[in-house]
Amino acid sequence: MVAMIFDRRSLLKGIGAAGVATTFSGLASAESGEGPAAGRFLIDLREVDRSDVPDEVEIVHDISEIDLLAARGDPEAVPGVDSTTPDVAVYQDNTGSVPENTGPPVEVDKAPDESGSPAWDEGEAPSNNELQWDKRAQRLGDLSDRPDNRRTIHDTTTGEGARVAVIDSGVSDAHPDLEDVVNEDLSENFTTDEYDFRPNGAGDHGTHVAGTVAATNANGDGVLGTAPDAEVVSLRVFSDVEGATGDVIAAIVAAANRGCDAANLSLGYPVPFVDPEKYPFLLALKEAYERAAAYAREEGTLVVNSAGNDGIDMDGEGILSLPTEAEGVFGVSATGPIGFLWDDKQHREDLALKRLTDPTSSPANYTNYGSAVDVSAAGGDYDPEAIGGGDEWFYDLVFSTIVTPDGDDGVETGYGWKAGTSMAAPQVSGAVALVRSLRPDASVDEVESLLRETASEDEPGGEAYHGAGHLDLRRLVKEAR
Template sequence: MVRHTRRSMLKTAGATLGGLTLAGNVSASTGENARFFINLTEVSRSEVPDDVEIIHDLSQADVLVARGDQERVGGPGATVPDIKIDLSDDTTGAVESQDGPSVDERSASHNHDGAPSNSEFQWDKRAQNLSNNLTDKPGNGKVVHDTATGEGTRVAVVDSGVYDGHPDLEDVVNADLSENVTGDPYDFRPNGAGSHGTHVAGTIAATNSNDGPGGGVLGTAPDTEIIAYRMFSGMEGYQGDGYAAWVKAAENDCDAINYSVGFPFPYVFPEELPSLRAELRIAELVASYAREQGTVVVNSAGNDSLNMDRVDPERGEVLSLPTEAEGVFGVSATGPIGVGWGGKKSDNEEQWLRGNRLEEPTTEPAFYTNYGSAVDVSAAGGNADLQAIASNPDAYNDLVYSTVNTVDADGNVVSSYGWKAGTSMAAPQVSGAVALVRSLDPDASVEEVEQLIRDTASQEAEGELYHGSGHLDLEALVKAASKGKGKDRGR
């Protein structure tokens, strides 16, 4: 079997790095009707011409998102193009994806005696000892949800929209505060950009409420509240709309912002694209404002198998945004190889997680993940053996399983479940962890929450380069957070 591992992908990427050109999945508009950012630390608001349209007024963060003739506003450094991102590209969404059963269908998983259940696919939650209710053969020991479930907290999902009609999300999404920030005439629910945001929301807060034959799935913090901000209209979205959502989320008292979006390779070389340094400054201004309101900004590290500390001999240093922006909490992805592929122990999930059937453990850095000093921690994002997936449908079990929305032949939205892999799937594991901490210690500052997650993470064999401070450890985290409960810290 030829394995498509992280190491082999990196070797290939390194060999071709110098010959790539700017990808078509990001672009900046130019001309008299272009979208752009205005940095109000570089130019006064009074100097902005009246005929420049302000799309999002984020002046509380010293940023405006504008449309018009960029050249008429301030001098160098005062403006920078707003970037359009195509979510359909593998490096900006999920690297691998596969739809599963609808909520009305029986799960194909059957890992214990008794009825099969959707939650049996949730290796990520079972590896974290999240709940005794994840399978039809629960254990008897203390689990994470015995200590915290995210009650009293709020998480923003800035993404492709969240389908709140899913039975595992029905009582989770705050429809009154959720918002479409794109400017199109529709609401916060998905509008042509697939199920990315719904999958993310399920990883954070799914309630396992589906009463269908396969049951539901469970999120890290099922008692948190989700505010959904849709920043993609169809498959396209703008960073400026995303940053507008950061500000809205912070002002709506969100404990965390989950932002599984970023600038993909090769849009990472400031020597080729000097505007990236100005883009960095915009991200840092908005992140700083969010943090001042008590909100942790969690971002996926990216899916380009990229060393963010690298200096390319021809193209210079790497700058991966917004992960490398000060004030952003970066998350890399890990995942197993071999979950339920078949064989004599394929009916025993505990054997999988103890490693008896896994070719790679759940903490193995995923083949696609970005890495480097901008990573704060790693978390479960799913892994994949690409050759195995082509011939064995069970190989999709190595991806993260969560809530999705699909569309049937008549155009109706269908609540379903499905697999995805990407750092997009790792970030919400950490956003859910923020909710657990804040439910135990509501007065913990942003810095204290972030440091607690780092301090309790378990360092793995690959070290800081891939895992930052370590791999997310929910059991250690809630134990430590519960000791800080009730302290008068202030936010």
């Protein structure tokens, strides 16, 4: 069995971290002089002629397809009052706000509890496949909780011929479940560091996301993605948990230019940077995202974004949550169970999804909500009161591919848990791959309509948390055939 990244004592120590709002210490931009966005700004070519941009201004990304340039230097050197806006920092959408795995590799059947005793008796640990409640609930492949002769999603399609861009911290193609998935030729680093499209110190957020989309379960005891025969294009925009808006905008346009069916974004601007009256640059960023999304849609690419983890009503006064609220972006909120596999015997009886305190479609306690949500999807949940207790609370998070540095310029591959709307968005991006594999000529509007029309309605929390409903792959592929 492949080692899984998890150590309970390290994990519990890690989740004492404060939420996103407190970890976002300042607005990294041209004014702050810190972070990857330092000294950076965007130039609007609808406000200034390209020939009037002075030579001393460095062009980091030419995004002239949507009349934008990402630049570095002195914005005042560019003529025109409205020609520039700060290129501000953007963050991964599960950073610091929800628990995740943080420990060294430990075998699944030897994960210790706080007393040092194994969490499971020898030979009694659930397999990696059994830990994927998100995929089992959707009846993917052989991961159904009802093992009989009924058809599964992958009997109809596995996403062959589809392509998904993961715009994130990079994707490790060293992972056995991803090594045949990542298109190296189309993948690229959009940051200004010296590394390639792989994580290279940027963390395993993007690798976890990519596994949710297209992991192949290569050795039979790994994890299975929604569309395991789809292709992933890794467009890295984070050097750590922080990136620059201009890099993200450039990556969206690149995803469209490279024929991607979906561009998965699991990122955003956390509280307190949601009030456009207090932070007017948000309106300029909104327009930039809308230009990028409109261009992507014209090229056949659906931009999918996580709704955010601040637990806020995006329809509230003084709230603008980006990129989710940008026109043309498909917003995804997060759901998750409470109580999955807390009973050690559940997995043996194939009843794990029937013995839940909260169903898998229950809104996660951290998810943003509001009319910008198009659908909800599995992002994982957790019971704060259970953390540190004897229950296996972490099984309610999403289990996927991860990597950690091995200390010798390489990575150690494994599997672990994360939760967030970051984990929900790739469920939808994988679903787009399934649709496009069945209907390669479907327009973006048609793909969106299928996602909404087949979503499961009347879920806990109602429309505010689920939009058109909860992602339902069985209905989706049936309708798309």
